[in-house]
Amino acid sequence: MEWGHDEAGNHPVATTVRADPDHRHGGDVGTVVRLYAQRSGAPDSATGTGTQLGSDYHEVVNAAVPWLVTITGDGVEPFYGICYDSDGHIVVAARLIGEATELTVTPAIGRGSAEATVVAVDERENIAVLRTAADIETAPAMPADPRTVTAGLPVLAMGNPISGTGSITDGIIASVDYATDLPSENGLPAARVSGLLATTALIDRGNLGGALLNLSGQLVGMVVAAGDDSVLGLAVPVGTLTRVADDLIGGGVDRTEPAADFGMTVRTVVNRSLVPTGVRIESVRRGGPASDAGIEVGDVIVAIGEDPVSDIRSFRSAVAGLVPDDEVTVTVERGGAEHSITVTVGEL
Secondary structure, three states, rough: OOEEEEEEEEEOOEEEEEOOOOOOOOOOOOOOOOOOOOOOOOOOOOOOOOOOHHHHHHHHHHHHHHHEEEEEOOOOEEEEEEOOOOOEEEEOHHHOOOOOOEEEEEEEEOOOOOEEEEEEEOOOOOEEEEEOOOOOOOOOOOOOOOOHHOOOOOOEEEOHHHHOOOOOEEEEEEEEEEEEEOOOEOOOOOOOEEEEEEOOOOOOOHHOOOOEOOOOOOOEEEEEEEOOOOEEEEEEHHHHHHHHHHHHHHHHOOOOOOEEOEEEEEEEEOOOOOOOOEEEEEEEEOOOOHHHOOOOOOOOEEEEOOOOOOOHHHHHHHHHEEEEEEEEEEEEOOOOOOEEEEEEEOOO
8 A cells, every 4th residue: 555645746635534423334434535735724524623633733744654665475464563663573463464574675765675574473462573684764653651542532543444545533442341253364273362453434444454543653563364244343451562572573483372361350449549450350251260269250450479460451461471281379459358360271
Protein backbone atom coordinates (compact mmCIF):
# COMPACT_ATOMS: atom_id res chain seq x y z
CA MET A 1 0.00 0.00 0.00
CA GLU A 2 1.17 3.53 -0.69
CA TRP A 3 0.48 6.86 0.93
CA GLY A 4 0.42 9.82 -1.45
CA HIS A 5 1.26 13.48 -1.00
CA ASP A 6 -0.61 16.71 -1.54
CA GLU A 7 0.06 18.95 -4.53
CA ALA A 8 2.84 20.73 -2.63
CA GLY A 9 4.48 17.40 -1.89
CA ASN A 10 4.43 17.96 1.86
CA HIS A 11 1.65 15.93 3.41
CA PRO A 12 0.35 12.39 3.17
CA VAL A 13 -3.06 12.08 1.59
CA ALA A 14 -5.32 9.84 3.64
CA THR A 15 -8.88 8.71 3.17
CA THR A 16 -10.85 8.63 6.42
CA VAL A 17 -13.78 6.26 6.79
CA ARG A 18 -16.32 6.76 9.55
CA ALA A 19 -18.48 3.80 10.34
CA ASP A 20 -22.16 4.39 10.98
CA PRO A 21 -22.80 3.67 14.72
CA ASP A 22 -25.34 0.99 13.80
CA HIS A 23 -23.08 -0.78 11.30
CA ARG A 24 -19.55 -0.60 12.61
CA HIS A 25 -18.15 -3.85 11.33
CA GLY A 26 -18.09 -4.18 7.58
CA GLY A 27 -20.98 -4.83 5.24
CA ASP A 28 -23.37 -1.93 4.69
CA VAL A 29 -21.53 0.85 6.49
CA GLY A 30 -22.47 4.47 6.24
CA THR A 31 -19.30 6.38 5.43
CA VAL A 32 -18.06 9.90 5.23
CA VAL A 33 -14.90 10.03 3.17
CA ARG A 34 -12.55 12.95 3.30
CA LEU A 35 -9.22 13.39 1.52
CA TYR A 36 -6.96 15.18 3.94
CA ALA A 37 -4.63 17.81 2.52
CA GLN A 38 -7.20 18.24 -0.24
CA ARG A 39 -10.45 18.77 1.64
CA SER A 40 -9.55 18.86 5.34
CA GLY A 41 -11.63 21.99 5.86
CA ALA A 42 -14.83 20.62 4.35
CA PRO A 43 -17.66 20.06 6.84
CA ASP A 44 -18.35 16.48 7.87
CA SER A 45 -21.99 15.82 7.03
CA ALA A 46 -22.24 13.10 9.67
CA THR A 47 -20.92 15.12 12.62
CA GLY A 48 -21.30 18.75 11.60
CA THR A 49 -17.59 19.32 12.26
CA GLY A 50 -14.94 20.03 9.71
CA THR A 51 -11.75 22.06 9.91
CA GLN A 52 -10.69 21.12 13.45
CA LEU A 53 -11.44 17.41 13.09
CA GLY A 54 -9.74 17.27 9.71
CA SER A 55 -6.72 19.11 11.09
CA ASP A 56 -6.49 16.81 14.11
CA TYR A 57 -6.64 13.67 12.01
CA HIS A 58 -4.19 15.08 9.52
CA GLU A 59 -1.68 15.68 12.32
CA VAL A 60 -2.07 12.07 13.44
CA VAL A 61 -1.37 10.82 9.91
CA ASN A 62 1.70 13.05 9.58
CA ALA A 63 3.05 11.76 12.88
CA ALA A 64 2.50 8.07 12.20
CA VAL A 65 3.11 7.44 8.51
CA PRO A 66 6.94 7.66 8.73
CA TRP A 67 7.06 4.61 11.00
CA LEU A 68 4.76 2.37 9.00
CA VAL A 69 6.18 -0.14 6.52
CA THR A 70 4.71 -2.64 4.08
CA ILE A 71 6.10 -6.19 4.18
CA THR A 72 6.01 -8.68 1.33
CA GLY A 73 7.38 -12.18 0.94
CA ASP A 74 6.92 -15.50 -0.79
CA GLY A 75 3.80 -17.28 0.35
CA VAL A 76 2.35 -14.43 2.45
CA GLU A 77 -0.07 -11.62 1.66
CA PRO A 78 1.36 -8.07 1.91
CA PHE A 79 0.87 -6.64 5.38
CA TYR A 80 1.94 -3.78 7.61
CA GLY A 81 4.74 -3.57 10.14
CA ILE A 82 5.80 -0.89 12.60
CA CYS A 83 9.32 0.55 12.82
CA TYR A 84 10.36 -0.08 16.41
CA ASP A 85 13.73 1.60 16.80
CA SER A 86 16.60 3.25 14.93
CA ASP A 87 18.48 -0.08 14.66
CA GLY A 88 16.25 -1.43 11.89
CA HIS A 89 13.91 -3.52 14.04
CA ILE A 90 10.34 -3.91 12.79
CA VAL A 91 7.51 -5.36 14.90
CA VAL A 92 4.86 -7.41 13.10
CA ALA A 93 2.04 -9.82 13.84
CA ALA A 94 3.68 -13.25 13.99
CA ARG A 95 0.76 -15.02 12.34
CA LEU A 96 1.15 -12.86 9.24
CA ILE A 97 4.69 -14.02 8.49
CA GLY A 98 4.15 -17.63 9.51
CA GLU A 99 7.19 -19.65 8.45
CA ALA A 100 8.40 -17.16 5.83
CA THR A 101 12.11 -16.36 6.02
CA GLU A 102 12.70 -14.05 3.04
CA LEU A 103 10.86 -10.77 3.48
CA THR A 104 11.08 -7.30 1.95
CA VAL A 105 10.32 -4.10 3.87
CA THR A 106 9.16 -0.94 2.06
CA PRO A 107 8.37 2.39 3.81
CA ALA A 108 4.76 3.53 3.61
CA ILE A 109 6.19 6.80 2.30
CA GLY A 110 9.69 7.48 1.13
CA ARG A 111 11.67 5.46 -1.34
CA GLY A 112 13.64 2.25 -1.44
CA SER A 113 13.21 -1.10 0.21
CA ALA A 114 15.35 -3.57 2.11
CA GLU A 115 15.50 -7.28 2.75
CA ALA A 116 14.63 -8.31 6.30
CA THR A 117 15.33 -11.32 8.48
CA VAL A 118 13.30 -12.70 11.40
CA VAL A 119 15.02 -11.94 14.71
CA ALA A 120 12.62 -13.85 16.97
CA VAL A 121 8.98 -14.84 17.29
CA ASP A 122 6.58 -15.02 20.24
CA GLU A 123 3.78 -17.22 18.94
CA ARG A 124 1.67 -17.03 22.09
CA GLU A 125 1.59 -13.21 22.06
CA ASN A 126 1.42 -13.10 18.22
CA ILE A 127 4.43 -10.78 17.97
CA ALA A 128 7.54 -11.11 15.83
CA VAL A 129 10.54 -8.85 15.33
CA LEU A 130 12.30 -8.40 11.98
CA ARG A 131 15.49 -6.53 11.21
CA THR A 132 16.27 -4.84 7.94
CA ALA A 133 19.56 -5.51 6.22
CA ALA A 134 19.96 -1.89 5.06
CA ASP A 135 18.84 1.59 6.06
CA ILE A 136 15.46 2.72 4.72
CA GLU A 137 13.52 5.93 5.11
CA THR A 138 11.62 5.32 8.34
CA ALA A 139 11.35 6.71 11.87
CA PRO A 140 10.76 4.83 15.13
CA ALA A 141 7.20 4.68 16.44
CA MET A 142 6.13 6.94 19.29
CA PRO A 143 4.55 4.66 21.93
CA ALA A 144 1.76 5.94 24.16
CA ASP A 145 1.94 5.55 27.91
CA PRO A 146 0.18 2.19 28.51
CA ARG A 147 -1.62 3.72 31.49
CA THR A 148 -3.50 6.04 29.14
CA VAL A 149 -4.90 3.19 27.02
CA THR A 150 -8.31 2.76 28.60
CA ALA A 151 -11.84 1.90 27.50
CA GLY A 152 -13.45 4.84 25.73
CA LEU A 153 -10.18 6.22 24.32
CA PRO A 154 -10.70 7.61 20.77
CA VAL A 155 -8.43 5.82 18.30
CA LEU A 156 -7.57 5.67 14.60
CA ALA A 157 -6.64 2.50 12.71
CA MET A 158 -4.26 2.98 9.79
CA GLY A 159 -4.32 0.54 6.90
CA ASN A 160 -6.34 -0.38 3.87
CA PRO A 161 -9.93 -0.88 5.09
CA ILE A 162 -12.69 -1.41 2.50
CA SER A 163 -10.07 -1.18 -0.26
CA GLY A 164 -9.27 2.48 0.35
CA THR A 165 -5.67 3.41 -0.44
CA GLY A 166 -3.93 5.01 2.50
CA SER A 167 -6.99 4.91 4.73
CA ILE A 168 -7.69 5.51 8.40
CA THR A 169 -10.82 4.61 10.36
CA ASP A 170 -11.93 5.98 13.68
CA GLY A 171 -13.58 4.54 16.77
CA ILE A 172 -12.92 3.98 20.45
CA ILE A 173 -11.31 1.35 22.64
CA ALA A 174 -14.22 -0.85 23.70
CA SER A 175 -12.24 -3.26 25.91
CA VAL A 176 -8.69 -3.52 27.22
CA ASP A 177 -8.79 -7.22 28.10
CA TYR A 178 -10.38 -9.04 25.17
CA ALA A 179 -9.74 -12.73 24.48
CA THR A 180 -10.26 -14.53 21.18
CA ASP A 181 -9.43 -17.75 19.35
CA LEU A 182 -7.23 -17.11 16.31
CA PRO A 183 -7.47 -19.68 13.50
CA SER A 184 -4.48 -21.54 12.10
CA GLU A 185 -2.70 -19.36 9.57
CA ASN A 186 0.50 -19.45 7.50
CA GLY A 187 1.65 -22.68 9.08
CA LEU A 188 1.00 -21.60 12.69
CA PRO A 189 -1.59 -23.53 14.75
CA ALA A 190 -4.81 -22.09 16.10
CA ALA A 191 -4.31 -20.30 19.40
CA ARG A 192 -6.21 -18.47 22.09
CA VAL A 193 -4.91 -14.94 22.73
CA SER A 194 -6.02 -12.73 25.61
CA GLY A 195 -5.27 -9.26 26.90
CA LEU A 196 -6.09 -7.64 23.55
CA LEU A 197 -7.57 -4.23 22.84
CA ALA A 198 -10.99 -4.34 21.16
CA THR A 199 -11.90 -1.34 19.01
CA THR A 200 -14.98 -0.11 17.21
CA ALA A 201 -12.78 1.35 14.44
CA LEU A 202 -13.52 -0.43 11.16
CA ILE A 203 -10.84 -3.11 10.65
CA ASP A 204 -10.24 -5.51 7.78
CA ARG A 205 -7.28 -7.52 6.51
CA GLY A 206 -5.73 -4.40 5.03
CA ASN A 207 -5.12 -3.12 8.57
CA LEU A 208 -3.37 -6.24 9.86
CA GLY A 209 0.03 -5.51 11.33
CA GLY A 210 -0.75 -1.81 11.19
CA ALA A 211 -1.01 0.81 13.87
CA LEU A 212 -3.79 1.75 16.26
CA LEU A 213 -3.22 5.34 17.30
CA ASN A 214 -4.49 7.85 19.81
CA LEU A 215 -5.31 11.36 18.64
CA SER A 216 -1.82 12.53 19.62
CA GLY A 217 -0.33 10.30 16.92
CA GLN A 218 1.08 7.84 19.45
CA LEU A 219 1.02 4.07 19.10
CA VAL A 220 -1.52 2.39 21.38
CA GLY A 221 -1.57 -1.03 19.69
CA MET A 222 -0.76 -3.24 16.70
CA VAL A 223 -3.76 -4.54 14.77
CA VAL A 224 -3.87 -8.35 14.71
CA ALA A 225 -7.44 -9.37 13.85
CA ALA A 226 -10.12 -7.95 11.57
CA GLY A 227 -13.64 -7.25 12.72
CA ASP A 228 -16.83 -8.50 11.11
CA ASP A 229 -20.54 -8.03 11.78
CA SER A 230 -20.26 -9.48 15.29
CA VAL A 231 -16.65 -9.13 16.39
CA LEU A 232 -14.67 -6.01 17.26
CA GLY A 233 -11.33 -5.35 15.60
CA LEU A 234 -8.46 -6.43 17.85
CA ALA A 235 -4.97 -5.14 18.61
CA VAL A 236 -2.03 -6.08 20.83
CA PRO A 237 -1.74 -3.24 23.39
CA VAL A 238 1.37 -1.08 23.34
CA GLY A 239 2.47 -2.23 26.81
CA THR A 240 2.55 -5.86 25.73
CA LEU A 241 4.09 -4.95 22.38
CA THR A 242 7.04 -3.07 23.87
CA ARG A 243 7.65 -5.60 26.64
CA VAL A 244 7.70 -8.58 24.27
CA ALA A 245 9.66 -6.76 21.54
CA ASP A 246 12.35 -5.73 24.03
CA ASP A 247 12.60 -9.32 25.25
CA LEU A 248 12.84 -10.68 21.70
CA ILE A 249 15.45 -8.14 20.64
CA GLY A 250 17.47 -8.76 23.81
CA GLY A 251 17.26 -12.52 23.35
CA GLY A 252 16.56 -12.97 27.05
CA VAL A 253 13.26 -14.86 26.97
CA ASP A 254 12.33 -18.17 25.34
CA ARG A 255 8.98 -17.44 23.73
CA THR A 256 8.48 -20.83 22.11
CA GLU A 257 7.08 -22.46 25.26
CA PRO A 258 3.30 -22.89 25.65
CA ALA A 259 1.41 -20.09 27.36
CA ALA A 260 0.64 -20.35 31.07
CA ASP A 261 -2.99 -20.90 32.03
CA PHE A 262 -4.84 -20.44 35.33
CA GLY A 263 -8.26 -21.53 34.08
CA MET A 264 -10.03 -18.40 35.26
CA THR A 265 -11.24 -14.99 34.09
CA VAL A 266 -10.66 -11.78 36.03
CA ARG A 267 -11.55 -8.10 36.01
CA THR A 268 -10.20 -5.05 37.82
CA VAL A 269 -11.99 -3.94 40.98
CA VAL A 270 -11.84 -0.42 42.46
CA ASN A 271 -12.56 1.10 45.85
CA ARG A 272 -14.96 3.96 46.59
CA SER A 273 -12.35 6.45 45.42
CA LEU A 274 -12.17 4.56 42.08
CA VAL A 275 -8.61 3.41 42.84
CA PRO A 276 -7.84 -0.12 41.53
CA THR A 277 -7.34 -2.58 44.39
CA GLY A 278 -6.96 -5.97 42.71
CA VAL A 279 -8.54 -8.32 40.18
CA ARG A 280 -11.73 -10.20 41.00
CA ILE A 281 -12.25 -13.80 39.88
CA GLU A 282 -15.25 -13.76 37.53
CA SER A 283 -15.24 -17.42 36.54
CA VAL A 284 -13.22 -20.56 37.29
CA ARG A 285 -12.97 -23.48 34.89
CA ARG A 286 -13.82 -26.80 36.53
CA GLY A 287 -10.74 -28.99 36.65
CA GLY A 288 -8.44 -26.07 35.81
CA PRO A 289 -5.41 -24.94 37.83
CA ALA A 290 -7.26 -22.26 39.81
CA SER A 291 -10.17 -24.56 40.63
CA ASP A 292 -7.89 -27.41 41.71
CA ALA A 293 -5.96 -25.04 43.99
CA GLY A 294 -9.10 -23.79 45.73
CA ILE A 295 -9.51 -20.35 44.17
CA GLU A 296 -13.18 -19.34 44.07
CA VAL A 297 -15.37 -16.95 42.13
CA GLY A 298 -15.47 -13.67 44.06
CA ASP A 299 -11.90 -13.94 45.36
CA VAL A 300 -9.83 -10.81 44.74
CA ILE A 301 -6.20 -11.40 43.76
CA VAL A 302 -3.88 -8.84 45.36
CA ALA A 303 -0.51 -10.50 44.66
CA ILE A 304 1.14 -13.15 42.48
CA GLY A 305 4.29 -14.37 44.19
CA GLU A 306 6.08 -11.26 45.39
CA ASP A 307 4.43 -9.00 42.80
CA PRO A 308 1.49 -6.85 43.97
CA VAL A 309 -1.60 -6.93 41.75
CA SER A 310 -3.88 -3.91 41.55
CA ASP A 311 -5.40 -4.20 38.08
CA ILE A 312 -5.39 -6.23 34.87
CA ARG A 313 -2.08 -4.75 33.71
CA SER A 314 -0.21 -5.60 36.90
CA PHE A 315 -1.79 -9.07 36.90
CA ARG A 316 -0.56 -9.77 33.37
CA SER A 317 2.87 -8.40 34.21
CA ALA A 318 3.06 -10.68 37.26
CA VAL A 319 2.22 -13.83 35.28
CA ALA A 320 4.16 -12.92 32.13
CA GLY A 321 7.22 -14.98 33.05
CA LEU A 322 5.35 -18.08 34.21
CA VAL A 323 5.30 -21.30 32.18
CA PRO A 324 3.28 -24.52 32.57
CA ASP A 325 4.08 -26.57 35.70
CA ASP A 326 5.45 -23.56 37.59
CA GLU A 327 4.17 -23.30 41.16
CA VAL A 328 3.26 -19.81 42.32
CA THR A 329 1.68 -18.37 45.46
CA VAL A 330 -1.49 -16.40 44.74
CA THR A 331 -2.66 -14.06 47.50
CA VAL A 332 -6.41 -13.46 47.52
CA GLU A 333 -8.84 -11.52 49.67
CA ARG A 334 -11.91 -13.52 50.71
CA GLY A 335 -14.41 -12.59 53.39
CA GLY A 336 -12.25 -9.73 54.66
CA ALA A 337 -9.13 -11.87 55.14
CA GLU A 338 -6.10 -12.66 52.99
CA HIS A 339 -5.34 -16.23 51.95
CA SER A 340 -2.18 -17.56 50.26
CA ILE A 341 -2.94 -20.30 47.74
CA THR A 342 -0.35 -22.32 45.83
CA VAL A 343 -1.32 -22.81 42.18
CA THR A 344 0.38 -25.14 39.71
CA VAL A 345 0.24 -23.32 36.39
CA GLY A 346 -1.39 -25.17 33.51
CA GLU A 347 -0.92 -24.95 29.76
CA LEU A 348 -3.14 -22.79 27.57
